[in-house]
Amino acid sequence: xxxxxxxxxxxxxxxxxxxxxxxxxxxxxxxxxxxxxxxxxxxxxxxxxxxxxxxxxxxxxxxxxxxxxxxxxxxxxxxxxxxxxxxxxxxxxxxxxxxxxxxxxxxxxxxxxxxxxxxxxxxxxxxxxxxxxxxxxxxxxxxxxxxxxxxxxxxxxxxxxxxxxxxxxxxxxxxxxxxxxxxxxxxxxxxxxxxxxxxxxxxxxxxxxxxxxxxxxxxxxxxxxxxxxxxxxxxxx
Amino acid sequence: xxxxxxxxxxxxxxxxxxxxxxxxxxxxxxxxxxxxxxxxxxxxxxxxxxxxxxxxxxxxxxxxxxxxxxxxxxxxxxxxxxxxxxxxxxxxxxxxxxxxxxxxxxxxxxxxxxxxxxxxxxxxxxxxxxxxxxxxxxxxxxxxxxxxxxxxxxxxxxxxxxxxxxxxxxxxxxxxxxxxxxxxxxxxxxxxxxxxxxxxxxxxxxxxxxxxxxxxxxxxxxxxxxxxxxxxxxxxx
Numbered sequence: 402x403x404x405x406x407x408x409x410x411x412x413x414x415x416x417x418x419x420x421x422x423x424x425x426x427x428x429x430x431x432x433x434x435x436x437x438x439x440x441x442x443x444x445x446x447x448x449x450x451x452x453x454x455x456x457x458x459x460x461x462x463x464x465x466x467x468x469x470x471x472x473x474x475x476x477x478x479x480x481x482x483x484x485x486x487x488x489x490x491x492x493x494x495x496x497x498x499x500x501x502x503x504x505x506x507x508x509x510x511x512x513x514x515x516x517x518x519x520x521x522x523x524x525x526x527x528x529x530x531x532x533x534x535x536x537x538x539x540x541x542x543x544x545x546x547x548x549x550x551x552x553x554x555x556x557x558x559x560x561x562x563x564x565x566x567x568x569x570x571x572x573x574x575x576x577x578x579x580x581x582x583x584x585x586x587x588x589x590x591x592x593x594x595x596x597x598x599x600x601x602x603x604x605x606x607x608x609x610x611x612x613x614x615x616x617x618x619x620x621x622x623x624x625x626x627x628x629x630x631x632x633x634x635x636x637x638x
Numbered sequence: 639x640x641x642x643x644x645x646x647x648x649x650x651x652x653x654x655x656x657x658x659x660x661x662x663x664x665x666x667x668x669x670x671x672x673x674x675x676x677x678x679x680x681x682x683x684x685x686x687x688x689x690x691x692x693x694x695x696x697x698x699x700x701x702x703x704x705x706x707x708x709x710x711x712x713x714x715x716x717x718x719x720x721x722x723x724x725x726x727x728x729x730x731x732x733x734x735x736x737x738x739x740x741x742x743x744x745x746x747x748x749x750x751x752x753x754x755x756x757x758x759x760x761x762x763x764x765x766x767x768x769x770x771x772x773x774x775x776x777x778x779x780x781x782x783x784x785x786x787x788x789x790x791x792x793x794x795x796x797x798x799x800x801x802x803x804x805x806x807x808x809x810x811x812x813x814x815x816x817x818x819x820x821x822x823x824x825x826x827x828x829x830x831x832x833x834x835x836x837x838x839x840x841x842x843x844x845x846x847x848x849x850x851x852x853x854x855x856x857x858x859x860x861x862x863x864x865x866x867x868x869x870x871x872x873x874x875x
Contacts, residue, residue: 423783428773451776493794534794536665539688546660546786549779553770553787557730560771596869608862616853625845632833637873 402500403507404555405431406548407468409523410514412438418448418456419545420512425452427552433460433468433509448545465511465523472509474499477519477527478547480540489530492551496558510551515544575620583623584610590630593637639737640744641792642668643785644705646760647751651676655685655693656782657749662689664789665796670697670705670746685782702748702760707815709746711736714756714764715784717777725852726767729788733795739854743811747788752781762844763814765851812857820860821847827867830874 406424411417417440421432432455434440446453462468469475476495490498499508511527513519524530533550535542542550588606591597597605618626643661648654654677658669669692671677683690699705706712713732727735736745748764750756761767770787772779779787825843828834834842855863 419780419783422778422780425776426772426779426783450780451778491794533790534797535663536793539662541659541688542663542786543656543659543687543782545780546656546663546783549783549786550790556773557728557771591866591869594866594869594873596866605862608859612853612855612859612862616849618849622845622849625842625849629828629831629833632828632831633870633874636831637870 402503402505403431404429404552405433405468405472405507405509406552407433407435407465407509407511408437408544408548409435409465409511409519410438411440411544412515413544414439414442414445415448416515416544417442418445418450418452419543420548421445421449421452421455421459423545423549424552425455426549427556429552429555430455430458431460432456432458433462435462435465435468437461465526469509469511469526471507473506474503474508474529475511475527476508477511477513477524477530478551479513479518479524479530479532480535480542480547489532491534492531492554493558495529495531496554500555500558512544512548573619574617575623579620579623580613580618583613583618583626586627586630590633590637593634639740639742640668641666641789642670642705642709642744642746643789644670644672644702644746644748645674645781645785646672646702646748646756647675648677648781649675649752650781651679651682652685653752653781654679655682655687655689656780657785658682658686658689658692658696660782660786661789662692663786664793666789666792667692667695668697669693669695670699672699672702672705674698702763703818706746706748706763707813708744709814710743710811711740711745711766712748712764712814713745714748714750714761714767715788716750716755716761716767716769717772717779717784726769728771729768729791730795732766732768733791734798737792737795740811744813746814749781749785762847763818810856810858811854812860816857816860817850817855820850820855820863823864823867827870827874830871 406429408417408420417434417437424432445456449456460468511519533542533547643666645654645657654671654674661667661669682693686693697705748756770779770784
């Protein structure tokens with residue numbers, strides 16, 4: 402699935418630049434600007450940081466229709482629930498669905514104006530609406546921040562399979578014999594430094610065992626811990 | 639789970655303001671600023687938009703230690719894989735895990751400098767590292783954009799986990815200040831018994847920290863461990 406990010410009548414050039422940067426961090430490059438209010442502009446390039454080429458290669462359109470003409474699916478990103486006819490989805494499940502259904506095809510994500518979002522006529526051009534879950538009392542995400550989240554969710558959905566294959570191996574947890582050897586050594590040293598209550602050492606030993614059992618010590622860690630015990634013994638003896 | 643966002647030595651006040659806005663859109667409010675380079679500043683308030691109160695109520699700290707002292711878990715957010723000893727997680731699975739394990743507790747997410755991120759010493763203070771999946775060739779997320787993604791993932795995970803309130807309570811995991819107190823005590827005693835390699839103690843200390851960080855010590859357990867340390871000191875002195 403290819404992704405095109407469409408920004409409709411953006412007011413602030415800084416937001417266009419920041420959106421380009423957000424896209425590039427998530428491996429996206431197709432940016433379409435519908436009637437931007439102030440572009441090109443040095444502020445856009447400054448905020449784009451290392452993503453200037455996305456601005457240089459961006460598509461300039463007069464209308465949303467033109468921007469989405471080459472897309473098989475068009476998703477409007479809106480902040481609020483506005484009694485819409487189109488189905489509203491959260492980004493995560495939507496991305497999974499799109500990636501499965503639109504392999505090799507192009508999907509547009511359309512972002513409206515900083516103050517007013519998308520008009521109802523523009524939303525009518527969308528096949529679905531995506532709303533980023535947010536604070537009911539302050540859902541005012543910055544435009545580039547919303548672009549960042551959508552691009553991130555696309556990137557993560559793409560990576561899910563790869564990640565599963567690359568999960569780190571479990572560390573080599575030490576066998577029980579080594580762990581018991583450490584405990585025996587520990588009780589011995591605790592006796593030497595008069596820590597254990599000689600009449601009733603068991604409850605405390607249980608608590609200490611519980612602590613180390615929970616951490617699932619590796620053999621390398623047991624070597625470190627026993628090294629510490631030996632140093633204590635040498636100093637005490 | 640409460641969330642504190644910690645920004646370390648941020649250069650641009652605009653990023654501080656944009657981070658505050660990002661937090662408020664996702665229902666978060668605890669912002670801690672470690673030695674910001676230019677703050678307070680009108681640019682920060684302009685970019686915060688309707689989230690100025692987060693800036694006004696932000697905690698100002700001289701050191702990262704101070705900022706995280708009241709947090710039971712500390713996660714460093716870093717862009718690159720840097721041969722770290724701490725376990726590295728992606729935001730989504732990490733949030734699910736944290737929300738389940740840290741009910742009623744406070745988790746800090748620590749963000750470094752715009753140019754250089756976090757130092758290795760700062761990462762050593764973290765119990766885990768979170769890396770936002772990004773373009774390998776351009777992982778340069780804007781600071782506020784990274785804050786937006788982390789806050790978004792927290793918000794989404796909260797919404798998903800509606801049953802969180804019914805789950806059994808997490809054990810009383812000790813706050814970072816207590817754990818650091820234990821480590822300080824431990825280094826002192828390891829010095830006294832000549833265990834540490836004086837020329838190069840850091841790699842070993844990191845391994846020991848990793849072991850105990852993983853086990854999520856409770857306050858009661860820290861009391862036991864410090865009791866052991868005191869007994870060793872008494873015998874050695």
